[in-house]
Amino acid sequence: MKHQSTRSPAEPQSSPLALLGYLLIGTYLGVIFVQSEVVSWFRIQEMFRFQSFHMYGIIGSAVVVAALSVQVIKRLGMESATGEPLQLNPKEWGDSRVPGARYWIGGTLFGVGWALLGACPGPIFALLGSGITVMAAALLSALAGTWAYSVLRPHLPH
């Protein structure tokens, strides 16, 4: 069974300079997450109630910019600064009798959690940084959820 989250063991270790780059890109993203309020439980409620364009505009324009960038990178045959090949791992449909079971079942469970907590994984870390310490309890719960999935994984349809 193939999973996009399983990287090949041949993947090279990142250099300290590259790690500094990832740290800076993350910092950039954390600032935008907070100042655009996408980390806000209020904004997530506004989105699920279809009462503002704000979240849809952010996700939609992010997708458009990301898609255009990926097309440019592919067409120009660009390489990464560290020489690694540029490819997005295709998502697998899975081998269950129910095609795509992991996407709609897992996706729905994730959506329930997203609406309750008002934060997905990235915002959990940004909120912690912004000083909302109770998010540490949410992070521990999310780790418990990931661990529970890891245990149940052989028994779940994918």
Add this chain to the structure above:
Amino acid sequence: MLESLSGPWPWYVAGPLIGLVVPFLLLLGGKVFGISSNLRHMCAAAPTPESWKPAFLNYEWKRAGIWNLTFVLGIFLGGFLAVQLIGMPDAGSHISEATRADLQALGVQEFSGLLPADLFSWGSLLSPVGLVLIVGGGFLVGFGARYAGGCTSGHAISGIADLQLPSLVAVIGFFAGGLLVTFGLLPLLLG
């Protein structure tokens, strides 16, 4: 210090800036934007006996995930700097009148900052409502993201930007679950 940058940053500024993270990560090291994998890396890194770990958590997390853990440490720092240098955004007073009215009808009273303080605090953590929102919500975010093979960044942004049909199915699931909570569970829980 940089109060003039205080928000809310409009969608047409924030969205494209977030979208640029995808080419930034690809061009720096061929990495695909996806945050929830870090939860798996953190579990794999937990200092427990190897025999306690299910097969899914037995892998070389340092090699596979150190870049992503560094990236997410950056997100944490970014959250810190955003508040220290620019200020805590007052999302509760920026949301639409309709949302505010709906939430007030559900009994939410605090409308300042990023989260309603009456629901999200250490004090509320031990109440049934706080337990469901924070612990239950967190658990399902972690469980569902790994089951679905990605979260908002990996599926809704990276996956859809690459026209991956499985990601579209996952995002439809995200919304189905979110609507179920907003219109089904929250009124029961808060009402």
